[in-house]
Amino acid sequence: MTVQSSRPPLSKSIWCADVDPDDLDSTIGDALVRAASQWGGRTALVEGVVGDEARRWTFEELLEASTHVARALLLRFSPGEHLAVWAANSPEWIQLEFGAALAGLTLVTVNPAFRQAELAYVLRQSRAVGIVVQPRFRSRDLLPIVTAALDGTQVREVISFGDWDEFVADGRGFCIPFGPLPAVRPEDPAQIQYTSGTTGRPKGALLSHRGLATNGRRYATVIGAHPGDVWINPMPLFHTAGCGLVTLGALQTGGCHVIPPSFDADLLLDLFEAEQGTVMLSVPTMLIRMIERHEDQPRDVSSWRLTTLGGAPVPLDLALRARRVLGVEVGIGYGQTESSPYITHTESGDQRTQTLSTVGRPLPGIEVKIVDPNTRDVIDVGELGEVCTRSSCVMTEYFDDPRATAETIDIEGWLHTGDLGTMDAFGFVTIRGRLKDMIIRGGENIFPREIEDVLFAHPAVSAVSVVGLPDPEWGEIVAAFIVTARGAHVTEDDLATYCGAYLASYKIPRVWQFRTELPQTASGKIQKFVLRDRYLEDLRTHADQATSE
Known part of the structure; x- marks a missing residue:
């Protein structure tokens, strides 16, 4: 029985923070030092390749390597400066994360799939003075792109992961004569993480050491992580799920962290078999692909005990399918980059269907309330409103964007997520969708998540997204974008008839x-605005062609 489950039933949709008796107010560097002291000779980090060539580091070796990185960085940068990293997953990325934390630098994480203009925007907006870059990503040479993107930035140093050994060697030979590594406080900035951009240009969330370290530890504790766990991590390290929840969660619970270069369903399944993996955090799309590949080519995944899902809505049918096909427990979390990132999560061992239909309860130390979007008053349990959260995990600000910060964090410190949800009498939160995604058809409010859940349960549907489209008569109409399951054939009429058995007629996609x-x-979130904009652009193009004819 947890502290959370012993509370009396709620009447209002507000969850006050628990006092965490094991809470540690620390930096990311403190967490690494503490882990090395506690689990020194245990394996901490494994390169995610199958075979004897996989490199491995113990906790002691990881601290030593990260300290060398920190000293090498301090030969080039000063504490407090901003350092960008533009690369895919690798053990060196993680050593850079820890090294920057020990050196008091703020790490600016950049998606390696970004194009030149996107990279240039992040470098300028973040005021990065240096960048560490992977020489080649997929089919692109990244170094020339970096060179072309530097105009108008403050970048003075470009470091290639291709020269990593030489770079770190500088740190091995460098002993600071004036004392230890710089003092870093829990409230100091650790990273600038750019929001995923489901609605437009990303903003840089400035995240503290305290927020990231605390969030990773609380997540790992709630899911029941322990020193015997082997975490297989497919999440991108430039995102808070990859470099925060998994990296810092495994670190602070003594787990072994296996980091493949990217998501590949077959590689992930092979790693579970080879490394005896026990835990994975992923987005739903990744798990769907892994289930499909496992059904085609089964592996021995009997060691896999828990898969946790976040980053996008999790249909109940997917959770049940994972339990049936893989034999794993399923955990579901909810968060945002701006909250480092997790806000709620289901608890270890709770596999009730009603729980897996929610995103769990607030993590220890985190406050959550549901408010009327117009009045901002707390509403009764079970009523639909905007999800808000307050804790030490909430970002300090959107970097260099006070207006956006003020629009998102109110004067009492509540982060307004823009998500619609409900809270029940026991504190379980259910997410219904984004405020901006709500469809208003002829005065009726329609929530895409409800329709998506119905459609996802259809055996011929592999993925679905529902959006609103402008309509001169109704204001908006419902549109469904469907990816069919492998080998399946289904028509519009089939799906409309199916929806009619579960939904009121006005909710059925037109x-x-x-x-x-x-x-x-x-991070696995479907970009609804891209679907809507592309569809409308296609309509305009076809209309123009018809006119010209």
Whole structure:
């Protein structure tokens, strides 16, 4: 029985923070030092490749390597400066994360899939003075792109991961004559993470050491992580899920962190078998692909005990399928980059269907309330409103953007997430969708998540996104974008008839579009605005062509 479950039932949708008796107010560097002291000779980090060539580091070795990185960085940068990293997952990325934390630098994480203009924007907006870059990502040479993107930035140093050994060697030979590494406080900035951009240009969330370290530890504790766990991590390190929840969660609970270069369903399954993996955090799309590949080519994944899901809505049918096919427990979390990132999570061992239909309760030390979007008053349990959160995990600000910060964090410190949700009498939160995604058809409010859950349960549907489209008569109409399951054939009429058994007629999509894939952010969120804009642009193009004829 947890502290959270012993509370009396709520009448209002507000969850006051628990006092965490094991709470530690620390920096990321403190967490690394503490882990090395506690689990020194245990394996901490493994390169995610199958075979004897996989490199491995103990906790002591990881601290030593990260300290060398910190000293090498301090030969080039001063504490407090901003350092960008533009690279895919690797053990060196993690050593850079820890090294920058020990050196008191603020790490600016950049998606390696970004194009030159996107990279240039992040470098300028973040005021980065240096960048560490992977020489090649997929089919692109990144170093020339960096050179072309530097105009108008403050970058004075470009460091290639291709020269990593030489770079770190500088740190091995460098002993600071004036004392230890610089003092870093828990409230100091650790990273600038750019929001996933589901609605437009990303903003830089300035995240503290305290927020990231605390969030990773609380997440790992709630899911029941322990020193025997082997975490297989497919999440991108430039995102808070990859470099925060998994990296810092495994670190602070003594787990072994296996980091593959990118998501590949077959590689992940092979790693679970080879490394005896026990835990994975992923977005739903990743888990769907892994289930499909496991059904095609089964591996021995009997060591896998828990898969946790976040970053996008999790249909109940997916959770049940994972339990059935893989034999794993399922955990579900909810958060935002701006909250380092997790706000709520289901608890270890709670596999009740009603729980897996929610995103769990607030993590220890985190406050959550549901408010009327117009009045901002707390509403009764079970009523729909905007989800707000307050804790030490909430970002300090959107970097160099006071207006956006003020629009998102109110004067009492509450982060307004822009998500619609409900809270029940026991504190379980259910997310219904984004405020901006709500469809208003002829005065009726329609929530895409409800329709998506119905459609995802259809055996011919692999992925779905529902959006509103402008309509001269109704204001908006419902459109569904569908990716069909492998080998499945289904028509618009089939799906409309199916929806009619579960939904009121006004909620049934009037526009059906079949796609081979849906546009997503790196964190797995479907970009609804891209679907809507592309569809409307296609309509305009066809109308123009018809007019010209």
